Amino acid sequence: MKLLLAYFSATGNTAQIANTVKEQLTELNVEIDEFNMTSYSDRQKNINLDPYDAVIFGFPVYDNRAPRLAREWLQTLNGKGKKCATFFTYGGIRVHPSHYSTRQILEKQNFEVVSSAEFLGAHTFNLAGWEAMENRPAPSDFDVAREYALKTYKKFINKDSRRLGELEKGMLNEEQLDELENSKFKIIKQFPTRDGKECSMCRTCEEQCPTQAMNAEEGSANKDDCIVCLRCVANCPDKVLKINDLSKIFKMLLQRDNTTKELLAKKTSKIYL
Ligand SMILES: Cc1cc2nc3c(=O)[nH]c(=O)nc-3n(C[C@H](O)[C@H](O)[C@H](O)COP(=O)(O)O)c2cc1C
Ligand code: SF4
Ligand code: SF4
Numbered sequence: 001m002k003l004l005l006a007y008f009s010a011t012g013n014t015a016q017i018a019n020t021v022k023e024q025l026t027e028l029n030v031e032i033d034e035f036n037m038t039s040y041s042d043r044q045k046n047i048n049l050d051p052y053d054a055v056i057f058g059f060p061v062y063d064n065r066a067p068r069l070a071r072e073w074l075q076t077l078n079g080k081g082k083k084c085a086t087f088f089t090y091g092g093i094r095v096h097p098s099h100y101s102t103r104q105i106l107e108k109q110n111f112e113v114v115s116s117a118e119f120l121g122a123h124t125f126n127l128a129g130w131e132a133m134e135n136r137p138a139p140s141d142f143d144v145a146r147e148y149a150l151k152t153y154k155k156f157i158n159k160d161s162r163r164l165g166e167l168e169k170g171m172l173n174e175e176q177l178d179e180l181e182n183s184k185f186k187i188i189k190q191f192p193t194r195d196g197k198e199c200s201m202c203r204t205c206e207e208q209c210p211t212q213a214m215n216a217e218e219g220s221a222n223k224d225d226c227i228v229c230l231r232c233v234a235n236c237p238d239k240v241l242k243i244n245d246l247s248k249i250f251k252m253l254l255q256r257d258n259t260t261k262e263l264l265a266k267k268t269s270k271i272y273l
Contacts, residue, residue, distance in 0.1 A: 001157060002051060006035040007058035008070050010210060010229035013089040013121030013137060018058045020142045021087070024149035038231070040212050043073055054083040054156045055111070060121070061090035061098045063181040064170060067227065069210065071105060079111030085152040086116045087145075091123025092133040092264040093253060097170030099272060101177070113164050114155040117148040119269040127230045129247030131261050137269070144269035151273060167272060184228060190244040191226050192233050194219030197240045205232035205241060 005022055009015035015036065025032050033052070037043050049055065057074070059066040066074075066088070084106060088098045099116040106113050119141045123132035137145075155161040172180065192205075192214065199219065206216035213225035214232050219241070221232070233241045254260060 001053045001153075002031045002033070003156070004033050004035060004047075004049065004052040004055045005058070006037055006047070006055060008037050008067060008210070009058070009060065009089075010038060010231040011060075011122075011124055011127075011234045013119070014058045014060050016137055017087060017089055017119050017121075017141070017145045020145040021056060021058075021149040024146045025153060028150075028153060030153065037070070037073060038210050039208065040210055043069070043210075047077070049077065049080070049082065052082070054085075055079075056085045056087070056152065057102070057106075058087045058089075059098075059102070060124070061088050061095055061118075062227070062229075063184065064094050064096065064172065064177055065098050065101045065181070067229075068181060069227065071102070074102070074105050074109060077109050077111075079106065079109050081110055081112065083114050083156050084111040085114055085148075085155075087119065087148060088117070089119045089121035089137070091125070091130075092120055092136075092267050093123070093257075094170075096168040097172075097177075100167040100169050101174075103164070103167060114161060114273075115148065115152045115164060116167065116272040117144065117270065119145060120267055124230050124234075125246050125250070127233050128243050129245045130250040132250065132264055133267075134265075136265075141269045144271060148271045151271060155273070162273070164272065185223070187246065187249055188228055188243060190242070191221040191223050191228070192230070192241045192243050193221070194240050195242065199236075199238045199240045202237060204235055204237065208232065208235055 007018045120136040203216045205214045211225045213222045
């Protein structure tokens with residue numbers, strides 16, 4: 001069996017889970033190719049799925065779904081009836097309906113989804129004052145990733161494997177989810193910027209930006225293209241890129257969900273079969 005492991009990871013959580021899944025499958029002598037679709041140029045490549053028996057897709061949760069650019073990329077694929085599995089990393093706020101909505105897309109593209117999983121990861125907006133799921137993924141999350149790899153592989157090789165069960169639809173319809181996706185742009189007052197500071201002009205921010213939104217020379221992001229993934233902020237070696245402080249919004253979310261950061265941290269990674 002030959003597998004493709006395709007994932008998007010702006011700040012590394014999803015990549016860490018993908019690595020663990022790959023390690024576990026390699027131990028079983030499964031042949032596995034990796035496609036990291038984070039960079040803009042890699043997403044322009046045509047992916048030929050013909051050599052693969054099955055595919056594993058991994059994405060961060062952005063506003064309760066896979067990121068829009070990932071959803072659009074999935075819509076370019078033809079599954080030709082192949083089995084696939086999905087997994088998501090999220091910052092502990094909300095994960096549903098990521099599994100459900102991505103399954104809908106994959107089934108339309110003629111894939112059969114056999115399993116899914118969710119893993120906790122430090123929230124990207126911790127780079128802007130949040131304190132959600134710090135130090136995750138942790139060893140307990142990686143244990144679940146290994147179990148997910150084993151159980152998914154069993155479903156890939158077993159012709160009569162049970163269909164993936166019902167997934168949570170969440171409370172919002174697609175239109176409301178689109179609105180939510182756009183609403184973050186109202187709270188970001190300052191997209192990643194160097195704010196006039198000097199830097200070593202290494203151009204990492206520009207080269208690694210998944211949407212070509214960052215201009216290293218100007219030290220600022222183009223608002224129309226920036227998806228606020230904060231890859232540039234996380235990876236700037238001089239630590240000079242910033243966005244506005246979002247800590248008040250984190251406190252509001254904790255109040256809305258009647259929770260605390262300590263209670264959030266008790267959440268555990270999960271597998272759906
Ligand atoms: C634009 C954006 C939206 C996000 N939306 C959610 C969300 O709806 N629920 C949640 O729990 N975490 C959310 N997160 C946090 C990420 O899902 C989480 O940090 C993820 O592990 C990041 O993966 P990566 O490090 O592979 O990029 C969001 C992050 C970003 C940048
Ligand atoms: S990554 Fe940081 S140091 Fe490098 S060019 Fe961008 S702002 Fe400057
Ligand atoms: S400019 Fe925007 S899209 Fe590009 S890496 Fe930075 S936050 Fe992400």
